[in-house]
Amino acid sequence: MSQGPVGSDGGPSDEGRAPQRLVSGRYRLLERLGEGGMGVVWRARDEVLGREVAVKEVRAPADLDPREVHRLYARLEREGWAAARISHPNVVTVHDVAAEDGRPWIVMELVRGLTFAEVLEAEGPVPPERAAAVGLEVLAALRAAHGAGVLHRDVKPGNVLIANDGRVVLSDFGIAVVEGNTALTMTGELVGSPEFLAPERALGRVPGPESDLWSLGVMLYAA
Template sequence: MSGGGPEGAAVPPGRVVAGRYRLLEQLGRGGMGVVWHARDEVLDRDVAVKEVRAPAGLLDHEVRQLYVRLEREARAAARIAHPHVVTVFDVASDEGRPWIVMELVRGLSLADALETEGPLPPAHAARIGAGVLSALRGAHAAGVLHRDVKPGNVLLANDGRVVLTDFGIATVEGSSALTRTGELVGSPEFLAPERALGHPPGPASDLWSLGVTLYAAVEGISPFRQDTPLSTMRAVVDQQLPAPVRAGTLTPVLEGLLRKDPALRLGAEEAEDMLRVVARGGTVPDAGTPLASEAPTVPAYAPPHAPAG
């Protein structure tokens, strides 16, 4: 029996989830559900609650497997204690679905900021990037990959913090139904080449996604975006990196993070050091190794729906 799409009717404001979290208003909506501003009626505090919904096309047993995995990954993310990582308070279960309860970060996402204000100066983007990279280093040290670093998951808090959210929640790996339907959960234009080729993600994959995020922040365009998800992934794997024109002192960092071969990408510690220098108004040298615009060393492109060989 097919799930036929995200199950259940739309959840109304005012509903109390797991006997504790009263939903107040929607904060955002994405491919894997809705984020709500909610009230924790036990601790009397405002929180953000992610209402997770399975994508269309999954069989019933695949939906159950998906929810088990998402719950496990949310609990792993809850172990990350870092000032630049959104705090996960709880993973509640209600009507057979996981609801991820997080700290409520008041502010804008980087995506919203770019839409309203346009491209950022290199030093400003570098400061944001340094915060995100610090978060990623903390997560990777705890054995947690993000797998969907993008402007929409970078929060710019009103108190000045840069906060990375949605660890392990927004991207789903290994579902036969996703392969069968051709549906990709996540953002193809921020996907690392090795992931577009169907290889397992690693810490370097998150660093590529950060590089694309920073490129979009300073250039005002995503470097590999095309008309369709499949053509975008082809561009990620095959096309040269468009030379940055507005990045200025951030250029060496972008080129270092956007090397096609994950083994040649900037390491997290070096990249964070470089970003902090640029954020202070300094300059950094070109690392001098092959750039993303050169021929990739990953295997030739294979459509993402092809079975792993």
């Protein structure tokens, strides 16, 4: 799931409103911003620091074996902390990985704006100069992540946020893998959006930084 809808500026509906639930004794859920296969993203208030944040509520598939659920949550918690160590203006900032109901809740900066996918859907193909400008900023984000030993594995327009202030932010490292620590990654697991998947990943081979660059190239082609 992407943090993409986090940036949407539409007014909240009654359905999207949370019952003011307090997560980990600190993060008060205010409004549902988006939903995907791996859970829900909420707009929330950090009651300790008095600021709004985005909170990613992770939900395992209902039919997953309990042992696999435990492995999944352990992996996502580890990957949330891995993303938190990446400090770069083009990478969404992960503030915390909270624990509630035996599963991780990823707490991120709240980026207001649109996803690049929403921009393309509304405007159609963008001029090459604009696509290149977005691509350069995503490339800078990937360099920072790769420098920290983190692969993104799902680079696509829906995971690129165009903030209201013009900043380009790469979000959703929720299926990332950390180099040198893959023990919790399920064998044969295929994660990511198929149309943006590098060939070596589709063939089940070990991915590397070049796999993210392939996905970036496909994203630029889509733009």
